[in-house]
Amino acid sequence: MGxxxxxxxxxxxxxIQTLFNTDYELQGHxxxxxxxxxxxxxxxxxxxxxxxxxxxxxxxxxxxxxxMFHANKGAKDFDEKIINLASS
Numbered sequence: 783m784g785x786x787x788x789x790x791x792x793x794x795x796x797x798i799q800t801l802f803n804t805d806y807e808l809q810g811h812x813x814x815x816x817x818x819x820x821x822x823x824x825x826x827x828x829x830x831x832x833x834x835x836x837x838x839x840x841x842x843x844x845x846x847x848x849x850m851f852h853a854n855k856g857a858k859d860f861d862e863k864i865i866n867l868a869s870s
Contacts, residue, residue: 783814783832790817800868806850815842819864825857 787810791798797820801813808816811832818828825843829836843857851863 783810786814786817790820794820796868804850808846808850812842812846815839815846816864816867819843819861820867 787798794817798817801808801816814832815828818831823831825839826836828834829839832839834842840857843860847853847855847857847860847863851860853859853863
């Protein structure tokens with residue numbers, strides 16, 4: 783998935799910079815998830831690309847919502863925040 787981050791760095795520079803210039807301390811798979819959400823992948827598609835179950839993707843999105851935004855509203859709320867984060 784390193785290629786995904788390379789393409790995102792080229793085409794979504796402010797988004798990637800925001801992810802890395804914060805105290806989020808994201809791991810590689812977490813960054814990949816954020817990029818896939820940002821470019822419009824649905825959770826079911828993300829599960830296939832990341833070789834995870836849809837439930838694992840939902841759980842990861844909810845955990846990242848707490849980690850990044852200190853919010854307990856769930857996975858859909860996280861998607862909205864990621865889509866609006868540093869819009870390029």
